[in-house]
Amino acid sequence: MQPTLQDRAILIVEDEPMIAMDVAQAFERAGAATAVTSTLQNALILVEDEKLSAAVLDHMLPDGESSPLCRRLEERGLPFVVYSGVGDMHGPCALGMQVAKPESPSVLVSMVAKLLEGPPARVPPHNR
Secondary structure (H helix, E strand, C coil), rough: CCCCCCEEEEECCCCCHHHHHHHHHHHHCCCCEEEEEEHHHHHHHHCCCCCCCCCCCCCEEEEEHHHHHHHHHHHHHCCCCECCCCCCCCCCHHHHHHCCCCCCCCHHHHHHHHHCCCCCCCCCCHHH
């Protein structure tokens, strides 16, 4: 049974067009709205969308690695999956769920659905 992500918005950050399309289609089949970008610069703008529920991101992007994006997702209390061929993550990206490429997009959907069902989002330190 496929999880439902109705009324959820998922940011997909992937520089390989075919992978990005496959991942976006899998999330859309599960009912999610998607925003797709291939650059860190655009992702740092899209991450500010108040409707955003979660993100799936590649670590190595054409304009830099995704640590600033991981940091911002963590600050906002948004769950994220780092879908990358890079080995062990360090820094802010280590806080996300790690999935090694290649993996089925349906597995990514299931992981994000589980993250969204989990405990409430953490309150960022500056709001405590």
